[in-house]
Amino acid sequence: MDLLSIVETLGEGRTALLMGVITGITFGVAAQRSRFCLRAATVEFARRQMGDKVAVWLLTFSTAVVWVQAAGLLGYIDIPEARIMAIPGSWSGAIVGGLMFGVGMIMARGCSGRLLVLAATGNLRSLVSGMVFAVVAQMTMGGWLKAPRDWIASQWITSGGRNVDLLTTLHLPEWGGLAFGLMLAILALIIARKNRIGASRLIFGAGVGFAVALGWALTTALSRVAFDPYPIESATFTGPSANTLMFLLDSGNAVLEFPVGLVPGVFIGAFFSSVLTKEFKFQGFESEANMRRSLTGAALMGFGGMLAGGCAIGAGVTGGSVFAGTAWLALTAFWIGGMVTDFLLDQRIARVSEL
Template sequence: MEELNLEHLRHIVLWATFAIGLWFGAVSHRSHFCTMGAVADIVNFGNWNRMRAWGLAIGVASLALQAMTLTGLARPEDTIYLNPQWSWLSGILGGLLFGVGMVLASGCGSKTLIRLGGGNLKALVVFLVLGLTSYMALKGILGVVRVQWFDPLKIDLGNASSIPGLLGESVQTSVATAVTIGLPVVLIATSLFARSAWNKETLLGGLGVGLAIAAVWWVAFNLAYLPEHPETLEAAYLGSYANRPEAFSFVAPYAYTLEWLMFYSDASRVLTVGVVACAGVVLGAAASAWQEGSFRWEGFQGVEDTANHVVGAALMGFGGILALGCTVGQGLSGASTLSVASWITTLAIVAGAWVALKYQTWRIERML
């Protein structure tokens, strides 16, 4: 009976995550929420509104998570993002590769799912190549390269793995708490400071995406958490792939989705929160596109367009596994934990995107 109850609880976790994925996909599609687009708007037009939406999303998600932590409803230290042992080369190089890749592929992992929901067949190719490459980086030949050459180069951050931890152990608890809550509040205020940020797309994207990340964290730390699993007698997180609390991230879940589809008849392959999140985002974006009347089939424009998307997807697959996440995994979920490594990795992703966009601009100017 207990086993049946655990399976029922796991299904509740998966359905809840799927529902949040639907919301994330619909909101992101309707608001044009896109990290690559945010960087491109700044580089090409000097427009910061989509970057403000991204900052607002981080601030909202972080404020909610820190509030849950202070009230005992969340344990961010259990996540991969606050690991004191940081593979710095993997994080920085992976972030740079991912940033370049998402420009070539016309969007990051989450944007690919959103474009796929809108009928973009180029996004389907990106999904397959990114999923295959990330699987290779997890368990295949690229995984050997990653484990031998990159991951061993680590820094012991200790308590400094979080931004409040940078203050040191001697700082009073009240000061650390003020910083923990103050940083997200400052980020929200900064994002909303400009008059131009007060528009439907910026507010819907920032608030909607931020609340989605907060909601999936609540599911992970409350619905999915078992203080003592009846079989292992250890703490467990139901529905997760590595028995850790998971929010949204769209690199490794691509690999797990392909694995689940290819080995569906294998009873040991079960659905995880990452797989159902991917499905939810696609269907949520599709529903928004149909309701809006913007759904349309779109393919490649030529050989160069195809090559850019394939190379970009491969860079995102390898870079995302190196970096332990993407613009959502590190840039939203990780950043909301106030992880130092997540913020550095996110800056590396933005830097990679900036370099790729500048290169594209240079190429266009040379052809004129």
């Protein structure tokens, strides 16, 4: 059965929902097995270490770039028509939101995607923090926090009614993005070899990047057969978490789409992966102070991720894989915010405890 037949049978909304679930399950399994996490990589790098967490993050990112750029060259992904490329981006939002998200992921001990994966493995701290993240993201999308988000985002936006294509801006050839991804992948494998990371973890780390490319390819295919225009998008967790929350609260008025299927798909994939590997375990907050810190961090990520145009996955990997200008700026801000916060907060606590 081809895609057109599936769309005619299920309808465009249910087909998009199914695509989100498939992408989410792929992501959830791969992320749980590889322990992919931007926050962990940021902390490791901030402490002048090039360990396994940095290697896995680099491999995930480079794999996403390679798959997406190769699929774009072959015509399987319409990169110029991707949602993040086809609308104006906010430089100011990427900077301010990215820094806030970077601070939040250190405080919450995990980025939004990692919190979702951990929640599926029985981590109640991540579950509660993830719910706070989703509520604040919804408030930022269309609630009380929408006005300040719009004001900050409007201070400096891209010109021409579109985001900036870095490959075009830098006058690089069409295959430039693919070449860059391959070089990053080689660097990741060199670091992985030095840290003696097993083949299984590397495969699943690459699987996270593949899931991002899968989402781009599936929504591109749907956009080509859908009667109404359908946005080309992939994995991200800020907007989808908010949309999924509203779907659960008011499913009668919710619109079936790719993001609504993504979050449950990640949860399902990570849950069954943790059960099969016997890693499912209930965990809670260590203390009241730990709870305050985690929930504050989750709130910062909810606002910051929506302002930045995506989370550590949405802007950091998904947007980065298509070389969207504001996504790369947001990714840089994630790293800076995370490293500074780790130095001022966690490393400071460690230094004080040693005295």
